Amino acid sequence: MTTADAEMSDSxxxxxxxxxxxxxxxxxELGRRLGLSPASLTRLSKPFLERGLFVETAEAAPAGAGRPAKPLDVRVDAGRFVGVKLTGDTAHAAxxxxxxxxxxxxxxxxxxxxxxxxxxAVVALVHELGAAADLADGELAGVGVSIGGNVADQRVVTRAPFLGWRDVALADLLEAxxxxxxxxxxxxxxxxxAEQWFGPARGTDAFAVVTVGAGVGYGLxxxxxVVTTRDTGLGLGGHLPLDPSGPLCADxxxxxxxxxLSIPSICAQLGIALGREVRYDEVLExxxxxxxLARSVTDAAGRALGRMMAYIANLAMVDTIVLSGEGVALWEVAGETALASLALDRDPEATPVVVHVDDAGFDSWARGAAAVAIQGALARLRLPA
Structure with a gap:
């Protein structure tokens, strides 16, 4: 994925x-989505085909329909990328x-x-994966890093509460x-x-993501x-009021x-009731x-989760929600309660909300970071004028 002469157009x-x-x-379908004529689409796709980033795949035509269509796809082996998900404790890479x-x-x-x-740690992971895959020099096209907090221009971590960071030029440090x-x-x-590219909601043009773990996240x-604003990373979804008789958060x-819904709070609630510390897996067991006592805590969490999903479906007007995060196993003991709570807060004639549970763990997060690197590589790509 080298450079050429002209910057890639928005189209x-x-x-x-x-x-x-x-x-x-x-x-x-591409022409319909992009509002392009066949001639314009041919012109735009030609450089990608010539440089081996796109390939034409054969699709049999119905009898009497003329030549078979040739859908476009990416050549998946045209580049290798590493995605890294950072938490307060680990770095997970793919x-x-x-x-x-x-x-x-x-x-x-x-x-x-x-x-x-x-x-x-990140550099060691990238080198470890490159060596395991026997990547030659120049074969790694980019690295993406995802972090809980705020990021400016995909270059600087302006705020990362789990790491205690402020204004860290992480991209520059890693590139060096x-x-x-x-x-x-x-x-x-x-x-x-990641959920948009390869998750259970792939092909859905409007959906929400709710993550349950060390904190509570919301994507749309x-x-x-993917919707982003200058406040993305503040975890505003985690401040949504769900239960007026519930415990207090840190704020x-x-x-x-x-x-x-967060793992620390769920563990703390049951720990107080039992008079001892408990792990999250023990709460669920x-x-x-x-x-x-454990059922009381997880049932309350299930009702809160259902209410949160109802708020999202009602206000964002989506009917598909993906539930993910390291605390997603909550669904195994509170899923039915959550769905009942979701239904209570929806109009009975509203479209039913489809809830997908992504339990792939940190692999999905790391692959999402890689997807960000892939998008960045394409944005920097220069094509012949």
Whole structure:
């Protein structure tokens, strides 16, 4: 994926994005989505085909329909990328192809939260995956890093509460060590990209993502585009009030999404009731066995989750929600309660909300970071005029 003469136009970039997400996709569908004539579509796709980024796939034509159509798809082996998901404790990485399909993965525990230590961990992961895949020099096209917090221009981590960071030029630091382009993104945004590309909602042009884990996250896709604002990364979905009699979150909000659904809060609630510390897996095991105190906590979480999904469906006007995150196992003991709560807060004549549960763990987050790197590589690509 080298450079050529002219910067890619917005239309060419949109074409590349659609083929990445939806390929193999017919030219007729691409023309409809982009508002392009067949001639314009041919002109825009030609450089991608000539440089081996796109391929034409054969599609048999119905009897008497003339020549078979040739849908466009990406050549998945045209580049290799690494995506890294950073948490407060670990760095989880995935090596992917051009469609963000996972080829290998690796994980490292963070020694501490010092910037230099985290950079060392990410660099080590990238080198480990490159060596395992026997990548030649120049074969790695880019690295994406997702992080819980705020990111400016996909270059600087302006705020990362789980790491205690402010204004860290992480992309520059990593590029100086790795010698390849690096793109940063908020982790929930990157996960939403992952769900759009290859998750259970792939092909749906409007859906929401709710993540349950160390915190509570919310992502949104509208008109086939991931929605971001300057406040993306603040975790505003975690402040949504859900239960007026619930516990307080760290910011003093009673019964908000973070207080009701985050792993630390759920563990703290049952721990207080039992008079001892409990792990998240123990909370779920006790609830599954019918322990009354554990069931009380997980049932309250289920009702809160259902209400949150109803708010999202009602206000964003989506009927598909993907539930993900390291705490998604809550669904096993509270899913029915959540669905009942969701139904209560919806108009009975409203379209039923489809809930997909993505339990792939950090692999989806890391592949989302890789997808961000792929998008960044395409944005920087220069094509012949």
């Amino acid at each position: 060419a970039r949109d074409l590349a994005r659609l083929v990445l997400i939806h390929g193999p996709v017919s030219r007729a 090596l992917t192809d051009l469609r963000a399909s996972q080829l290998a993965d690796a994980e490292r525990t963070l020694r501490d939260h010092e910037v230099a230590s985290v950079v060392d 060590r790795l010698g390849v382009p690096v793109d940063l993104e908020n982790d929930v945004t990157a996960l939403t990209v 896709v509208m008109h086939d585009r 003093g909000h009673r019964g908000c999404a973070s207080a009701m 006790l609830a599954a066995s019918g322990h009354p």
